[in-house]
Amino acid sequence: MDHPQIERVMxxxxxxxxxxxxxxxxxxxxxxxxxxxxxxxxxxxxxxxxNLEDYLTEYCGAEFKTAE
Structure with missing residues (x-):
């Protein structure tokens, strides 16, 4: 006798x-x-x-920096 879940899957x-x-x-x-x-x-x-940051960097030449 199989488990009830196995029988249902079968x-x-x-x-x-x-x-x-x-x-x-x-x-x-x-x-x-x-x-x-x-x-x-x-x-x-x-x-x-x-993907916006990657797009702006790759296709628009944007540079993301941290303000000091």
């Missing part, structure tokens, strides 16, 4: 444990944009908020 298969969020595109840095992500539009480019 009959119904494994449940989808992780639902996949809807994909909205790719940002200027090549990262996937998902529904609900914070994005910035700058000069016609879509950038994830989490």
């Amino acid at each position: 009959l119904t298969g494994y449940p989808n444990m992780v639902s996949q969020p809807e994909h909205c595109g790719i940002d200027a840095m090549g990262d996937e944009i998902l529904v609900g992500d914070d994005v910035i539009e700058l000069n016609g480019e879509i950038i994830l908020k989490s």
Whole structure:
């Protein structure tokens, strides 16, 4: 006799444990944009908020410094 959970899996298969969020595109840095992500539009480019500093440094020549 198998464990009840094993029997359920044998009959119904494994449940989808992780639902996949809807994909909205790719940002200027090549990262996937998902529904609900914070994005910035700058000069016609879509950038994830989490990639903004990297974008400004790489494409705009910005330098981030600490005030002294």
